[in-house]
Amino acid sequence: MRITIKLRGPLSKYGPGEEKFEYNINSSSCTIEELLNMLNVPTSPVLFVTVDGNKVKMDTELRGGEIVTVYPKVAGG
C-alpha cells in the first residue's frame, strides 16, 4: 500500500531528504511502530505521530492512502 510521510525537522534525515515523500509498504496493513522501524527512525527523538491530522498511538494500523506526520521532540518553549 502507498502512504505519504512527513518527517518533520531533524527527523527528515531518515527519509530521502525532503520532509514529505511517498512510501510503498509491501503489506496490506502496518502499524505506526512497524513503519518507523522500516524507516530506521529511532523512537526516542519522536514526540508524536499524526495520521491525517490526528494524533495516534504507536500500535495504530495504517490501511493505505494516509498522510503520516512524525514530529520531533522539542525543548524549552
Added chain:
Amino acid sequence: MAYTGKVLRVNLNTGSAKTEELNKQWADEYLGGKGLAIKYLYEELQPGVDPWSEDNKLILMTGPLTGTIAPNSGKLAVAAKSPATGTILDCSIGGHFAPQLKYAGYDAVIIEGKAKMPVYLYIEDDKVELRSAEALWGQGAHETEHTIAESLGDVVTLAIGQAGENLLPIACISSELYRQAGRGGIGSVMGSKNLKAISVRGTGGLDAPDIRKVSTALNKIKKEDTMDDENMWAYSDGTPMIVELSQEAGILPTRNFQDGSFEGYKKIDSEAVKGVLKAKKACFACPLACGNYVETGKTMVEGPEYETIALCSSNCGIDDLEALIEFNRLCDDYCLDTISAGSTVAFAMELTEKGIHDFGIRFGDVEKFLQMPGLMSRREGVGADLADGVAAVAEKYGGEDFAMHVKKLEIPGYEPRGSFGMGLAYGTADRGACHLRAWPPPLEAFGDMDPFTSEGKAEMVVEMQDDNAVKFSAIFCDFWALSTERMAEVLSLFIGREITADELTEIGERVYNLSRLFNEREGFDRKDDYLPKRIYNDKLLSGKTEGKLMPLEEYEKMLSEYYKIRGWDEDGKITEAKKKELGL
C-alpha cells in the same frame, strides 16, 4: 578558573565604579546565573522597595561556564525586582554579551542608584566609564546599538528603547538587535535609572584546565548529546515548529485565549517561516543556531519565535506573516516584550468587540495592529492606557476575568485548559505567568499524560522547576535538553571539583525556594497563585480542545498537592523545616 572572582559594582548616583570580590560561599551554594543573582538581590534589597526607584538594583550575572566552549553556555542572567509584578525577576538573554563580560574580567555587574542625566555604561577590561546618552535618549534600541558601535567599534551592547525610557511594565532589554531579556519590565528598570545602554569589550581570556582533555570531552558531548536528534529541532526549524504542535493539541492561544485552535495557523507555522528564511543565527558557543533570520519584501527580523507568533498572531486573530514579522521588528526596536505586547493588544481587541471600552481595534485588524508598538511605547493615543499591560487596563476598564495574566505578568503561548500542568506552572512560577520555569506540554499536551486532569501534575511541575532553576544557574540554554547528570559532567570539567547530579538538584531546589522566599517577603502567598477566571469558567470553542475548561476544584487540588510536595504550608509559605534543610 570558572569564576574571575570579581564583581563590578556601579553607583549611578556618584558616577563611580569599584571591583569587589565575588562571594565564594554564595557561588558554591547557587552556582551563578539565576541563582546567584537572586541571592545577591535577596541579601541586598530591602523588602517593599519601589522597583522604579533608585533603590532597586540591576544585576548582570554570568555562570561558571561562561566564555568556555561548553555548548550552549553563552547566555546572561539579568535580574532585578520586577516593576510589572513586584516579585523577584530574572531574565535570560542570548547573543554574545556574557562571554565578553567574563573576558573583561567580571563574573557580574551590579548597578545601583540613578543617574541624573541619561548615561550608558562602557566596560572595557579595567576601564569602566559612564558616558552621556543624552543624544541616544528617545532612540530605538537598534539606532542606539548602531550609534554606540560607530563610536566604540567592536563591542556587545545591551540597550533599551523608548518603552524602557517611558517606564512601561512591559519593556524589555535587547542585544544584537533581536535578542532580549524579555519579561517583567526589566527594560524599565534601566529606564528608571536613566541607563540607556551597557556596552562591553573583554580582551582577556580564561585559564583552561587541561585544554586537550576538556576539548575532547566537550566535542564528544556536543556530537552525542547537544546535536542529537532530540535537540536538532532548534537548528532545523527553531521555535516556530511549536505552532503545529500547539495547534494539533488545541493549545494555541487564539483571540485572547477564547480558543485553542486557530484556523489560519498554516500561514504562521514553521513551514511558512522557512519560506522567508535567509540565514540561521547562533549565540556564543552554540551549535544549535536556533535563530531564524527572515526577510520579506518589506521587513526583516531575527525571529519570529513561537511566543511572538502565538501571542501576536493567533491570539490577535492575525494570520498575516509579513505583518507579524513587522510587529516583531517594531517590538524589538522599541523594546517591548512580545508576549506582553501581544496579550495587551488582544485584550484591547476583545474589550472593543464586547463594547466594554473602545480601543478602536478588533481581532484581525492588521493596520491598527501595526500601530500598537509605537503608540504603546510612546504612551500616545490608545497606547497611553495599553502601555501598562493587561492587569492595569482591566483595573481601569474591566474585563478582569479575561485579562490573561498571573501576578500581572501576561500568560505565554500555551492554553492551560488543554494542559492542566501548564496552568499550575503559570500559577506557581516565581516571576508571574511564565513557561520557562516549568514546561509541561511535551509530556502532557504533546505527550502521553492526560492533559485534562490534575493527576501527577504537581510532582512534574516541581521537578521541572528545580531542574530549570539549576540549569539557568549553571547557565545552559533552555534549548539543550540535557540531564542533571550531563550538567554535572560538564560543570566538573571547569569548576575544579567533581559535582554530582544530586548536588545540582539540591541547588535547583534551593534556588527555587529562595525566589519564593523573596516573594513571600514582598507579601505574596497562595492568593496570588491563581489563574484568570476565564480558565476556570469559559469553554474553548473548537478543535481538539473544544468544550474544555479547567474546573477550579482541579486547580485547587494541584496547587495544594504542589505546596505539599514543596514542603510549604497551605498558604504557600515555606516551612521552617524546609528553610533549614536548604540553608535558607
